[in-house]
Amino acid sequence: MKKFYDFRSNQIMYKIAANAASAILIAGCAGIQAPTEQMAVSKVAVSNASSAGGNEFAPLQIKSAMEKMDGAERAMAAENYLKARQLAEQAQADAQLAATTARSAKAQKAASALQEGNRVLRQEIDRNAQ
Structure with missing residues (x-):
């Protein structure tokens, strides 16, 4: 038993x-499907980063995003969809970093200009007060 x-x-x-x-x-x-949606989202992110001033204020990040996007497009053409998705996601992250860095730099530049304007106004007020 x-x-x-x-x-x-x-x-x-x-x-x-x-x-x-x-x-x-x-x-x-x-089968791994072609990451067409991710590719489109990443392209838009790179475009937005460029228009946000990424080329001027975050050149390294925008260059990295563009290179990774190019690599993703080559991987798509070679039907290596996993690599294409990974590179597109990395390009999107780099582009978002570039856009955020550019916006931050612009804000800092504007804040500095305002501080300088305030300093000049204070000097003018002090000169008129004497």
């Missing part, structure tokens, strides 16, 4: 292992 139980439990274990292996194989063979 004990031998029958061991045989039965081994059969169940083999079936579970076979089903798990099949599931892994099917998941691995599932």
